[in-house]
Amino acid sequence: MTAPQIVWLRRDLRLADQPAFHAAAQEGPVIAVYVLDDEAPGEHAIGGAGRWWLHHSLESLARDLGKHGSRIVLRKGDAATELANIARESGAARVHAIRHYEPWWRDAEDALAKTVDLALYDGNFLLPPGAVTTASGEPYKIYTPFAKAVLDEMPPREPLPAPSTIHRPDSWPQGDALDDWKLLPVRPDWSGGIADFWDVGEAAARRRLEEWSDRVADYETSRNLPSVVGSSRLSPHLHWGEISPAQVWHRLHGRRGQGWATFAKELIWRDYAQNVIAQFPGYPRESYRKYDERKLWRHPAAGRLIARDLRRWQRGLTGYPIVDAGMRQLWQTGWMHNRVRMIAASFLVKHLLIDWREGERWFWDCLVDADYANNGVNWQWVSGTGVDSNMFPRIMAPLRQSEKFDAAGYIRAFVPELAGCRDAAIHDPPDEERGAYPTKMIGHKEARERALEAYRNSKG
Ligand SMILES: Cc1cc2nc3c(=O)[nH]c(=O)nc-3n(C[C@H](O)[C@H](O)[C@H](O)COP(=O)(O)OP(=O)(O)OC[C@H]3O[C@@H](n4cnc5c(N)ncnc54)[C@H](O)[C@@H]3O)c2cc1C
Structure with missing residues (x-):
C-alpha cells in the first residue's frame, strides 16, 4: 500500500482549487488534518464568531469528504507536534499545506519542516x-x-479542479469529535x-x-x-x-x-x-508610526469613564445612529458593512480617542471574517498609525456620512428604537424623536477639536 499523504488544513477549507489537496490526492491515500491551537496565536486565538464559523465549515468539509469515503482528523494542541505525531503514527510520506503568513503559522511551518517532509503551496x-x-x-x-x-x-493562474478521487488510508489516526471542541456558544447562545x-x-x-x-x-x-x-x-x-x-x-x-x-x-x-x-508580522499588534501613545489615547484601564465609553461603543449605544447600527449589525450577524466599519472605527479612535487595538480586539472577537492581516491593516489605516498615508487628521463626520450614503434603511434595520423616525431626521434625531435611544456621547465639533489637539501633542 502506498504511504498516506497528510493535508494540513488551516484557512483553506475547500476541495476545489486547493493545491495541497490536489497534490496529495495524486500521490497517495489522503489524511486531512485540522489542528486547533489556541496557544500559539496568543491574543489572536480564533475569536467567538470565528469559532462558530470554523465549526460549521469543518462540518461542511467533512460532509464533502465523506462523499469520497474520507474524513478530517481533528487534533488539539501545538500544530507542528500534532502533525509530526500523526505522520509517525500513520507512516505518512509527506505533509502538504497551503502557505500561511500569520506569524504563528510561519513558526509552525518552520518547526514542522524540521521533522517531516513538508510541501508548501501558494493558493490563498x-x-x-x-x-x-x-x-x-x-x-x-x-x-x-x-x-x-x-x-x-x-x-x-487557472483554478485547479477538486480531486475526482480521494483514496482513504488503511487505518485512520485517532482524532477528536468536533462537538467536543465546544466551538459553538451555549448559555447564552448568541x-x-x-x-x-x-x-x-x-x-x-x-x-x-x-x-x-x-x-x-x-x-x-x-x-x-x-x-x-x-x-x-x-x-x-x-x-x-x-x-x-x-x-x-x-x-x-x-x-x-x-x-x-x-x-x-x-x-x-x-x-x-x-x-x-x-x-511586519507584529503589525496588527503595534502602531507602525511613532506617536507618544500615552498622550494620544484615553486608556480604558486608566479610568471607569473611559471603560464605560468603550462599552457604549461596543454595544452600539453611542447616540450616533450610523455607528450604533454598525456595531449592532456586527453583534447580530458577525459582519459589518465596509463603509460603516470605517465610520465606526474612526469614531472609536478619533471621537473617543481610544486605542485602535481595543477596536481591533473587539472586531477580532465579533467578526466571522476576522482576519489577522485585513483587520490589523484596516485599523491602522483608519487610525493613521500605519505604513500608508496618515489618516489621523482626517476625521470622519458620522452624521454627514450617514446622510451622504443614505443609511436610513440600514439604521431602521438595526436600531429599532429609531424605526419610526422620519428619513430626514434619522441620521441625527432630534430629542422628541429619540425615544429610548441614547443622546450623543460627545458632540462632533468637540470631539474633533479634542482629537486634533491630542494628535498635535503626541506627534514625536
Ligand atoms: C476597521 C476595519 C476592519 C476590517 N476588518 C476586516 C477583517 O477582519 N476581515 C476582512 O476580511 N476584512 C476586513 N475589513 C475590510 C472590509 O471591510 C471587508 O473585507 C468587507 O467589508 C467584507 O465585505 P464583502 O465581502 O462584501 O466585501 P467586498 O466589497 O465585496 O470585497 C470583496 C473582498 O475583497 C476583500 N476586501 C474588501 N475590502 C477590503 C479591505 N479594505 N481590506 C482588505 N480586504 C478587503 C475582502 O476579502 C472582500 O470579501 C475591515 C475594514 C475596516 C475598515
Missing part, C-alpha cells in the same frame, strides 16, 4: 506575498503602487442572528459567488450604500478559504462595467494586507 492569494517588488527589489509598503504591480501580473445571516461551507461560497456575478456590475455605486446588499459578502468565505481569490477572479473577470474593475481592486486590498504582515 492572487499572488504570494513577495511576488511583486519595487524597482529596487523591495516589497511594497503602499497600496496604490502595489495594486498596479499586481494588476500587471493578472489574471492569476449565534442565532449569525446563523440566519450566513450559509457556511464551500458550496455556499460558490452559490454566493454565482449570485454576486449578476450584481458585480453595480458595485462601483452600490458598495458604499449600507441600506442595500451592494457588496459580495464573500469575506468570511475568503477568510476561511472556502473559495480562493483565483476562483473569484476567473468567475467575474470580463463582467461589464466599472463594477468589476473596482471590485478587483478590493480583492487586491486583501493581497496588500497579507503583503504588509509578511513584512
